[in-house]
Amino acid sequence: MNKSKLLIIASFFSIYVIWGSTYLLNKIAVAEIPPLFLAAIRFGFAGILILIIALLLKQSLKVTKRQLLNVTIAGFLFLVYGNGVFVWALKYVDSGFAALLASTQPLFVLFLLRLIDGKKMQRKSIIGVGLGILGMYLLVSQKEIATSEGMVIGIFMILSCVLSWSYGSVFVSKADLPKNFFVSTGYQMTIASILQLCFSQIFNEDISTVATMSYKVQVSMVILIIFGSIVAFTAFNYLLKVVSPEKVATSAYVNPVIALLLGWYFLDEKLTNQSIIASVVLLTGVYFITSRKRVTKNKIRPSQKT
Template identity: 60%
Template sequence: MKESPSKSLIILAFISIYIVWGSTYLLNKIAVTELPPFYLASIRFIVAGILIFIIARILGHSLRITQKQFLNTLFLGFLFLSYGNGVAVWALKYVDSGFAALEVSAQPLVILIMMYVLQGKKIQPMSIVGVVLGVIGIYLLISQKEILAQENSIIGILMIFSVMLFWGYGSLFVRKADLPSNYFVNTGFQMFNAGIILAFMSLVFNESWSLPNTWQTDTQWSMVLLIVFGSIIAFTSFNFLLKHVSPEKVATNTYVNPIVALFLGWLFLNEKITVQSIIAAIVLLAGVYFINTKKKLVLFERFKK
């Protein structure tokens, strides 16, 4: 029988996906201004995957996995990273980093609905309130004149929504999937496979490739931080949490990511934070709160009875 991980390890993993992933919107936005999106993501994940394999071997972990495990890591790598991250980075060419993070904050709502549709999981009354608030928040967010006035902003909005669907399905699939037991090995295969897929996607879209020594300094540093913190540390933490915590709780990183992304986008990229965006953020996060506190509320209702 497997030992349950310590609470401190789970807390550290949550801090990783809360804070680090919030900063990746800024880092991707900086890098995508110079590099094509699929090429950018491909380099990031191939390098990160190789480094994770090296770390795993140094720690004495075997890289041997079964055919089924390989196929599952290939599938999840596509859902989470090839499409999930590659298309999200592409969308940042059309929308601000803070806006993208706010839209993604509705991810728990998407997962809740997918769990209902695909798994038949009942939606509790308080979660219905969360769904309604989430829909209102999304409307307030994407209906802003400042957003709609940006060229191809609708394309960026739809891209991010499709990413949420792929990411949501992957979060449900991973719970029962046969994957490498070691989290470094699991993450390494997902990233390396995704990076190879992204390289082919980059070729199909005829993106221009360049060597790192020709990139601007800001782009080089963004890539290093994305590889080390956004990929190796945060994504390993994400895979770890999905095996030990329910998917909708893991998705609560969207509580914090938008705040971090909005602040960093404003601080470093001079992105505007509109009053309507703030209102939309409050409504969206209130919806996420209702969705993720439903169990406590249900227990409270039972206690009253």
């Protein structure tokens, strides 16, 4: 097995397992730290560290105006809105439940590719979409959700975050970005951190809680910065350049399994029978979407590969 294949396998492991654990870690951290400020700290440290790594690897940090604009757009779609608002919603939604909602990403990607590129849906895709919609209905139509304070708005905001992340995936696969994925990731995170700090001030978040955060929150933050941000997000950006966005989106049906197990074990989160059935239906739909045959003419242009 050559080096590039090993790197792809390691990258998939990162976005599958490490990102699956970030739902739990964010849930723990957001209990004590405001969500936008939490994200700003996380991505600020991670972005600077990644850029330092890029310099140590003798990579040029020079970017064109177009590339700077594109990394800003990507940073906003992925991190400012896609992550910042998602973490805010974890105040009202269990981490495992949120992970199940996030698993709809391949469905969103499929619709976006249909709208943007005019790609026709294959039979497996149509079956997957049908199962995905049914799974979503079963998941969000439960009485427990309707009577839970903040749950409905939390679900709505999470789905809007999934849409933002999905569009970001399609955007990055086509955009002119810095060729080195360390540089691209570092700029995205650093710029997103600055934007999140601004929004944190605009929404008057109480940042004084950082001084009194517990040990478990400190540990969660360190893991989020090093593994959730630097390792996994860099792997994510790398994969978007070397494989199709739909294949990258397969993490959406592995992450929920990891998140559900960790939420159950560490936070005593419970799943109803209807949620279990919904998750099986939903993830089966995601499988059908992501296992369909690829159309080779839609591969990413060679000039965009790292």
